[in-house]
Amino acid sequence: MGLTMVEKIMLDHTDRDTIKPGQIINCRIDMVLGNDVTTPVAIAEFKKTGLEKVFNSERVIIVLDHFTPNKDIKSAMQNKLTREFAREQGIKYFYEEGEMGIEHCLLPEKGLALPGEIVLGADSHTCTYGALGALGTGGGSTDMAAAMATGENWFKVPETLRFIFNGKRSKWVGGKDLILYILGDIGVDGALYKSMEFAGNVISELPMDDRLTMSNMAVEAGGMCGLIAPDEITKEYLAGRAIRDYTVYDSDPDADFEKVYEYNTDEIEPQVAFPHLPDNVKPISEAKGIKIDQSVIGSCTNGRMGDLRIAAEIMKNKKVAKGVRCIVIPGTQAIYKQAMQEGLIDIFIDAGAVVSTPTCGPCLGGYMGILADGEKSISTTNRNFVGRMGHTGSEVYLSNPAVAAASAVKGKIAHPEEVL
């Protein structure tokens, strides 16, 4: 019997000869990641081990992004603690204001998440790196502390679910719509503890930015990871970025998949997740006309160049509807700069949108676009739980960036074609 991708990567990180789903095993970790919310707790836990130094200062990545630039005194104090730890430990990949970006936009861009490697992050969307064929998976602060101390951690070997997309993909359907479509089908616990794999001709042709969006939301289905086998698109993306050589794995044809889902994309429209769960998904035709107060374009899900380009294409020479706040947040400094050079920032500002320095900000109700009681926002982010973006009486609708841009212009949820 052959092996799935996740089994091959895990096996490569143990001293065992075989592994099988259900086993709990220790794996070596290639990269340990933390952010401004989870690292302070991890530092406190790390100190309890009595160790003075992390296992390898070139294998720890710390990105200040959630409440950074410091949103208030409390986050400033937390960040101060993290900055001091990073300096005293000589953490090589430490990113703060001026260099930082949203962690899951930043790591791929810097070539820090590589095929065949295990990246354990104290952030649930660490699964984003599955798009590059890396076993990126989220844990908590204690997980980060343990990995910083020992360079390894425990995992349950997951079963694998394979999702195959074949057919034609409309211009307005991106990676976001494909993953929302899966969520609508299997639900927020449909892949609990499991490895998700995305394949098929639609995935083979999908640009890297859209792949990263898909893998990003594997955790919304409960998945441990969302893997795409590396191909030419992956190699091209990593050329000139990868910080070291990497190994490419794909599932064997005779691997033991728990279940295979096959979808035809011919009829798939842009998707919208209604409040208050990411699996409450409807096609755009059933969402049109819902009045919105805010539109957020950004986050680790959709804050990359491809996302900003398609949003700008729609907002060019248009105005954001009166009474709607449109907030655009490029995912990293490099994306911000590139968007500026391509004239996208001009387009957003001329349309009446707000453009911010990279930050998670409104995605988790931190700052930069908090909703009041009764307000509705369309958003390219990944979660729409009760109170996620502010008041518990507010509502978040999740969509792709083209729909979020069109909705900003219309003042209500709209298909991009209604605006162009």
Added chain:
Amino acid sequence: MKLEGKVFKYGDNIDTDVIIPARYLNISDVEELASHCMEDIDKTFIERVEPGDIIVGGKNFGTGSSREHAPLAIKTAGISCVIAENYARIFYRNSVNIGLPILECPEAVAGIEDGARLEVDLNNGEIIDISSGKTYQAEPFPPFVLEIFKAGGLIAQIKERIKNNV
């Protein structure tokens, strides 16, 4: 190890944003964090909870963000154990790592009512509903996980390993 307490029962997909809202993630003090536990779905939870009490949730308990603040807030609020149909993966890891016992038992979730008094035996996974007299059997912990609980959490286990040089 036996636990006893009254039940706070909630539904399916209780997410980490309602267990501890992100607006409090700039707080590191666990007691202060715990004082906001569950407030977005149950404003009176923190006034009513007593040491030893037990949360019973539905399926996919703890879905959402990786914030360890969630099981930490639950534990610090005095909750001795959580019983649910199943858990979001990271919430499960975090609870094991910090030493908050969490049991999986769909039958108990279906049968136990809000406010009931329970007795839970962590060694064998037996749950006794004192209020109704019914007994339920939860999945016992895998040995690997039990070891971490016994050590008092993942960090305590690592500390022990470093001390013994293994």
